[in-house]
Amino acid sequence: MTIDEKVRKTLTELGVLDAAGVEALFAEVRSAMEQERSNLVSRGAASEAEREKLSKALRDRWLARKNGLLSKIDDQWLKTAAKDLKPFVGRNFNALRQESAALEVSALMQVVPLGLHVAIREESSFSDSASADVGHVTREVPQDPTLPGNRRPLGSLHPVTQIQREIEEIFLQLGFRIEGGPEIESVYYNFDALNIPESHPSRDDWDTFYVNSRTVLRTHTSPVQIRAMEKYGAPLYIIIPGKCYRHDNPDASHSPMFHQIEGLAIDTDITFADLKGTLDFFAKKLFGERIRTRFQPSFFPFTEPSGEVAISCIFCGGKGCRVCKESGWIEVMGCGMVHPQVLRNGGIDPEEYSGWAFGLGVDRFAMMKYDINDIQLFFQSDARFLEQFSA
Numbered sequence: 001m002t003i004d005e006k007v008r009k010t011l012t013e014l015g016v017l018d019a020a021g022v023e024a025l026f027a028e029v030r031s032a033m034e035q036e037r038s039n040l041v042s043r044g045a046a047s048e049a050e051r052e053k054l055s056k057a058l059r060d061r062w063l064a065r066k067n068g069l070l071s072k073i074d075d076q077w078l079k080t081a082a083k084d085l086k087p088f089v090g091r092n093f094n095a096l097r098q099e100s101a102a103l104e105v106s107a108l109m110q111v112v113p114l115g116l117h118v119a120i121r122e123e124s125s126f127s128d129s130a131s132a133d134v135g136h137v138t139r140e141v142p143q144d145p146t147l148p149g150n151r152r153p154l155g156s157l158h159p160v161t162q163i164q165r166e167i168e169e170i171f172l173q174l175g176f177r178i179e180g181g182p183e184i185e186s187v188y189y190n191f192d193a194l195n196i197p198e199s200h201p202s203r204d205d206w207d208t209f210y211v212n213s214r215t216v217l218r219t220h221t222s223p224v225q226i227r228a229m230e231k232y233g234a235p236l237y238i239i240i241p242g243k244c245y246r247h248d249n250p251d252a253s254h255s256p257m258f259h260q261i262e263g264l265a266i267d268t269d270i271t272f273a274d275l276k277g278t279l280d281f282f283a284k285k286l287f288g289e290r291i292r293t294r295f296q297p298s299f300f301p302f303t304e305p306s307g308e309v310a311i312s313c314i315f316c317g318g319k320g321c322r323v324c325k326e327s328g329w330i331e332v333m334g335c336g337m338v339h340p341q342v343l344r345n346g347g348i349d350p351e352e353y354s355g356w357a358f359g360l361g362v363d364r365f366a367m368m369k370y371d372i373n374d375i376q377l378f379f380q381s382d383a384r385f386l387e388q389f390s391a
């Protein structure tokens, strides 16, 4: 039975007795309407006049007050519907009426003079033939606007950003907040305030990019420690993610631009035990409960005492392998108790407050986590590499 026949009968006569039947019937009507609409649009018209005529005929067929399909549906299905079915019929009918706005198709129909249709057809069937005389065909074949559009692939977060967010999330849970600072930094914040005087050899250790004699591209995220102390005072619990710059030649483990995350906790009665506990918790959260941590003495000008943190090798579990150079341990970050002079430089009284700090390389963590052996891969923007990390 066609739609035209169905709209002349009542729902009872059609055997539609429940809500599911009503839904199905209206779905059929909607699909018929859409089919007629798209047929007409892709057909096109030979002239403006024909376009208006065809478009009006479609509208009238469905929407005419007298004898339009919708008005028949109103009379035969809605008005006569059984009481319990009426709400379903009413809702479907309203939806259909709204969708019928799409029947206004004349603007979508291309006007293509009839002769040209033929010419184009001929050209496309003989397009490879050298003898085809197609000089007079300049129009493109009418496009079907109902065809699905071109999909553009969606990007995803960079693997370094993903691991940075994971690390941030762990410290946010511990009550730290995220702080940022400038990448173009003064010599004062990058060195002096961190207890690294001009004569100090560690200024030479890092090949610094100088913008001028008083300005550098920051060599670490630590200058934000001082900025945050000045801004917020104590107590202070922050992590500082960001880009850093050193004059390193790019190779498998070095990049002149890299990412650090710095952590800083300042409060009354902060001890080295707090530092160990926090970093052990962090390592287990990020790499798994079986990870062990090891602290070894080290030196940094801005912490006293200072330490290097190693974690049990995530590749061999501590047995010894190529990655951990058979030692079972991988060094992952530097840390220590904030030097009293650094607290003073930040305007905090070291008699009242103490604190700890750590710094880690985000790119290195991403390399470990994803087992990548060349840091350069992160920054070459090769989609074949990057799309392996799309969530």
Ligand SMILES: [Zn+2]
Pocket: 313, 314, 315, 316, 317, 318, 319, 320, 321, 322, 323, 324, 325, 326, 328, 329
């Ligand atoms: Zn190992």
